[in-house]
Amino acid sequence: MSFSEREILETVRMVELETLDIRTTTLGINLLDCADPDLESACEKVYAKILHHAKDLVRVADSIGGDYGVPIVNKRIAVTPIAWVGAASGAEDLTPLARALDAAADAVGVDFIGGFSAYVDKGFTRADEALFASIPRALAETEHVCASISLASTRSGINMDAVGRFVDVVLDAAEQTADRGGLACAKLVCFCNAVPDNPFVAGAHIAASEPETVLNVGVSGPGVVRSALERLGPDADLLACAETIKRTAFKVARMGELVGRETARRLGTGFGIVDLSLAPTPAIGDSVGDVLEAIGVDRAGGWGSTAALALLTDAVKKGGAMASSSVGGLSGAFIPVSEDQGMIDAVRAGALSLAKLEAMTSVCSVGLDMVAVPGDTPRHVIFGIIADEMAIGMMNHKTTAVRILPVPGKSVGETVEWGGLLGTAIIQDPGAFGCLTLHGRGGRIPAPMQGYRN
Amino acid sequence: MRRFLTVEDVHREGAQKKEILVDVGTLVTPQALEAAEAAGISIRTGEGKWTEPEPDRGPDAAGSRSHLPPLPEPEEGSALESAAIVTAVGRNRSGVLGQITTAIAEAGGNVHDVSQKVVEGFFHIILTVQLSEGASFEDFKTALECLSCPDDFAVRVMHERVFRFMHRI
Numbered sequence: 001m002s003f004s005e006r007e008i009l010e011t012v013r014m015v016e017l018e019t020l021d022i023r024t025t026t027l028g029i030n031l032l033d034c035a036d037p038d039l040e041s042a043c044e045k046v047y048a049k050i051l052h053h054a055k056d057l058v059r060v061a062d063s064i065g066g067d068y069g070v071p072i073v074n075k076r077i078a079v080t081p082i083a084w085v086g087a088a089s090g091a092e093d094l095t096p097l098a099r100a101l102d103a104a105a106d107a108v109g110v111d112f113i114g115g116f117s118a119y120v121d122k123g124f125t126r127a128d129e130a131l132f133a134s135i136p137r138a139l140a141e142t143e144h145v146c147a148s149i150s151l152a153s154t155r156s157g158i159n160m161d162a163v164g165r166f167v168d169v170v171l172d173a174a175e176q177t178a179d180r181g182g183l184a185c186a187k188l189v190c191f192c193n194a195v196p197d198n199p200f201v202a203g204a205h206i207a208a209s210e211p212e213t214v215l216n217v218g219v220s221g222p223g224v225v226r227s228a229l230e231r232l233g234p235d236a237d238l239l240a241c242a243e244t245i246k247r248t249a250f251k252v253a254r255m256g257e258l259v260g261r262e263t264a265r266r267l268g269t270g271f272g273i274v275d276l277s278l279a280p281t282p283a284i285g286d287s288v289g290d291v292l293e294a295i296g297v298d299r300a301g302g303w304g305s306t307a308a309l310a311l312l313t314d315a316v317k318k319g320g321a322m323a324s325s326s327v328g329g330l331s332g333a334f335i336p337v338s339e340d341q342g343m344i345d346a347v348r349a350g351a352l353s354l355a356k357l358e359a360m361t362s363v364c365s366v367g368l369d370m371v372a373v374p375g376d377t378p379r380h381v382i383f384g385i386i387a388d389e390m391a392i393g394m395m396n397h398k399t400t401a402v403r404i405l406p407v408p409g410k411s412v413g414e415t416v417e418w419g420g421l422l423g424t425a426i427i428q429d430p431g432a433f434g435c436l437t438l439h440g441r442g443g444r445i446p447a448p449m450q451g452y453r454n
Numbered sequence: 455m456r457r458f459l460t461v462e463d464v465h466r467e468g469a470q471k472k473e474i475l476v477d478v479g480t481l482v483t484p485q486a487l488e489a490a491e492a493a494g495i496s497i498r499t500g501e502g503k504w505t506e507p508e509p510d511r512g513p514d515a516a517g518s519r520s521h522l523p524p525l526p527e528p529e530e531g532s533a534l535e536s537a538a539i540v541t542a543v544g545r546n547r548s549g550v551l552g553q554i555t556t557a558i559a560e561a562g563g564n565v566h567d568v569s570q571k572v573v574e575g576f577f578h579i580i581l582t583v584q585l586s587e588g589a590s591f592e593d594f595k596t597a598l599e600c601l602s603c604p605d606d607f608a609v610r611v612m613h614e615r616v617f618r619f620m621h622r623i
Contacts, residue, residue, distance in 0.1 A: 003539070005569055007621045008580050012541050012610055030512075033457050041460040048458065048483035053509045066592045069612035212512025254525075254619040261522060269511040270518035322623075325523045 011251075015070060018223040019286045020252065022259045023279045024074040025061045026199035028206035028214040028272065029053050031080040031115075035088040042089050043100035050077060050104035050113075053213055053269075058109040060266045064259055072259065077105060078204035078216070079115035087127035094130050098138035098145045105144035112187075114204030116147035119194070121156035122444070135169050139184035140176035146202040152192035152390040154397050157447040160387065164439060166190050167383045171406060174375060178408035181416040185405040186370065190386060192393030192400045197273050197328045203401060214272035216329065217260035221252040222278045222340075223285045225312075229294035241295055242315045249276060249319030257324040273328025276320035277365055278312070280340035282423035288312075288333050289342020289352075300342050301352025301360075309333060310363040330399055332365020338418065338425035339370055347426045354385075354428050362392050367400035372416055372425035375408035381434035382406065395448055456480045459497065461489045468495035475499070479507050526622040537566065537614035538591065540581040540598055544607020546572050551579060554601065554609065561597040562589035577607075582614070 014020040034045035058075045065072040079085075079101065086094045098116055105113040116138055118128040135147050149166055152158035174182035189202040196207030199216035206214070228248045232240060256274040264271035280288045289300035295308040313332040321327050337343045337357070346352035354371065361367045367389050373382070386402045393400030405425065407416050412429045459474065459482040467474050468490060476482065478499045482490075490497050497504040542554055555565055558581065567582040585594055595611040602608045 002567060002582065003617050003621060005580060008539055008541065008617060009578075011612070011617055011620055015612070016610065036460070038462060041462050044460045044483040044485050045458045045481075048481050051484070052481055052506070053511075063592070066595065067613060068616050069595065069610065070616060211514055211518070212510070213515065214518075251620040255616065257525070258615060258619045261519070261525075264519060267511075268509070268515065270515040271522065272518075 014224050014251070018227045019220070019281075019283060020224045020255070021071040021073050021220050022217060022256060023220040024076050024199050024218040025057070025072055025259065025263050026076040026078050026204055026216045026218065027054050027057050027267070027269070028078045028197070028210055028216060029080075030206060030210065030212050031085045035085055037088055037090070039086070039089040039091040039096055042086065043096050046085065046097060047100045047104045050079070050101070051107055054104070054108040054110070056267060060263055064262050064266070068259070068262075070255060070259065073220070074112070075110045076199070076201060076204060077108070077110050077113040078199065078206045079113065080206055081117035081119060082115060083118035083125065083127045083131040086130065087125065090126070092130050092133065094127075094134040095138045095141065098134065098142050101145050102142035111144065112146055112201040112204070113144050114146040114148065114201045115206065116145050117149060117205045119150040120159055120162040121150055121153045122159060124162070132165055132169055135188065136172035136176050136184065139173050139187050146187045146189075146204065148188075148194065148203040148205055149190045150194040151190045151386070152394050154193055154394050154451045155447055157451070158192070158387065158390045158394055158445040160444055161442050163190075163386050163390065164383055164442065167379055167386065170382065170404060171379065174406045174408055178375075181410075181418055182375070182405045182407045183418055186403065186418060186422050189401050189403040192390040193398060195329055195399055199273070199275050199329055200277065200279065202403060210272070211270055213269045215260060215264040215267060215269050216272040216275065217256045217263070218275040218277060218279060218329065219252050219256035220279050220281075220286070221248070222280045222288045222291050224248055224252060225278060226285065226287070226291045226294045229291065234296070238311065242311055245312060245315035246319035249316040250323045253320035253323035253327075257326070260326075271326065273326045274320070274324045275329030276316055276327055276331040277329065278316055278333045280334060280336065280342075281421060282339055282341055282344075284341055287340045287342030288335055289340050289346055293342065299349055299351035300346040301356045305356065306360050306363055309335070309360050313363055313365060330365045334366055334369060335360060335364050336369035336403070337371050337428075338423040339421060340423075344424055344426065347428060354430055358388060358392070361389060361400060362396060365399065367393070368402045368404060370403055370405070370422070370425065372405045372407050372410070372427050373430045374411045374427055375406050377406050377430050378434055380436045380439035381430050383439045384435040385430060387435070387438070391445070394445075395450065397450055458483065459486050461485045464489045464493070464495060468493060472496065473498060476504055479510055480504070481507070526618050538563065538583045538585060538594060538611050539614055539617060540583055540609065540611050541578065542607050542609045543578045544576065546575050546577040550577060550607060554579065554581070554598075557598055557601055558583055561594045562586040563594060
């Protein structure tokens with residue numbers, strides 16, 4: 001089978017000039033068998049099992065990157081929600097398990113390990129409570145550990161008590177890392193309709209439906225999509241734009257499928273899913289905000305952004321679904337504000353407000369991601385922001401998430417620098433009006449009619 | 455099957471008999487190994503001294519790989535099964551193609567197809583190369599990419615499968 005010159009140059013250009021890469025290969029490891037009445041023994045088992053299964057992950061991923069000439073940027077691990085693993089110990093402080101995860105991540109050389117997690121859509125177990133209490137310290141004291149909490153789902157409704165407690169956790173985590181711009185909150189996310197096979201941090205974990213070990217892949221590609229749209233030019237109609245995005249997404253997803261299958265084969269584990277999400281980075285040109293502008297909005301966050309994002313998310317899914325029979329995870333377009341240069345610029349220019357961002361999350365693949373607000377934002381305002389986002393996910397049968405950073409000592413318009421993949425944020429204005437009475441009520445928002453599908 | 459042996463197990467079970475019997479697939483934690491060694495306790499399986507087993511990836515790991523739908527792979531034993539696509543771009547001068555093809559031959563490659571274009575003093579070359587049996591792709595790639603020189607030309611090597619997966623349904 002031979003290729004035309006155009007095909008070859010297109011692929012080389014994608015990798016060389018348009019920052020196409022495999023964003024993450026994430027090895028999922030089930031830790032349920034590590035449960036132990038003695039917390040110290042549980043930590044020992046967790047450390048040993050992760051080392052045992054993931055010791056070759058970085059080497060294998062790097063060798064595939066070398067063999068195919070396609071960079072694999074991050075190698076990560078996702079584990080069973082730690083509330084389930086720690087439950088048998090009866091411990092009220094699960095921080096030692098976070099330390100065990102962190103030490104294992106260090107030993108195998110991955111940058112993040114996700115799964116300091118709990119599902120509390122309908123209520124808390126004692127272990128969920130212990131996990132909540134442990135999160136701020138666990139995230140402040142570890143480097144690689146990420147925590148995620150499922151607060152709501154279309155099936156169960158929104159656990160508003162849990163939303164309230166989550167806000168307390170966020171504020172405490174920010175406070176404990178005040179000297180680092182509230183960095184702990186960048187490793188903490190809450191979900192509505194959490195997905196069990198998400199390879200991307202901070203929400204990566206392996207839920208009960210997953211096998212013993214599984215290899216999931218997340219692709220990248222905003223730069224590739226933007227370039228393809230720019231070549232199409234401003235006169236092409238929207239069907240042509242959608243078609244171009246579909247074709248590009250197909251090619252990007254196929255790279256993910258190839259790398260995922262090959263990594264799984266070399267590790268001897270099962271291949272799980274390709275997450276088709278267009279994942280931006282702070283690198284110039286690797287921006288979903290830029291893609292929206294290439295589709296035709298003046299600035300990301302301007303009127304028309306929700307429509308453009310809807311077209312983008314849907315076309316990415318259609319192209320990707322043709323390329324792989326194993327599409328999963330979040331699969332759409334991420335719009336993490338601080339991790340996307342186009343979005344940062346849009347905030348700086350006053351084009352992207354929090355309210356518009358919320359509207360855009362109703363059609364993107366995740367939610368309010370890497371949003372910085374002043375450290376003194378009232379509790380009930382953050383509560384309202386999260387509750388609104390959960391409601392969008394619940395009513396629309398989609399995954400929504402909130403990763404919000406109330407940065408201590410900073411006020412609206414100031415900049416906070418986290419560095420690396422987490423990028424730079426401009427503190428956004430959450431407005432003065434929250435929901436004090438709603439916050440005080442407690443209880444649950446019942447599951448909507450959409451949840452009763454049987 | 456016993457899945458783990460921890461420090462606590464070592465202290466409890468090794469206290470009297472100085473020997474602990476585990477299954478072949480049991481995972482002895484690094485801390486337990488250390489504790490056993492310090493206390494002079496040997497950890498054995500039915501087949502002798504315990505060594506770290508191959509990771510057990512679960513009951514359906516192999517199946518989940520073999521049941522994947524087919525992708526556009528070449529026919530078994532096809533000449534292009536381990537082919538590389540070499541691209542080079544740079545300032546045009548005499549002897550560039552020769553330099554690259556010589557390096558390919560030295561690295562164990564056989565040029566299958568070549569196209570070269572020169573536009574306004576710059577060239578680009580695309581070569582489809584069949585690697586000789588047993589040749590390592592990574593070594594080949596390293597050898598070729600080492601030819602790159604910032605002021606002269608750049609060489610990039612990618613596996614043929616990448617192009618096949620991207621451009622064929």
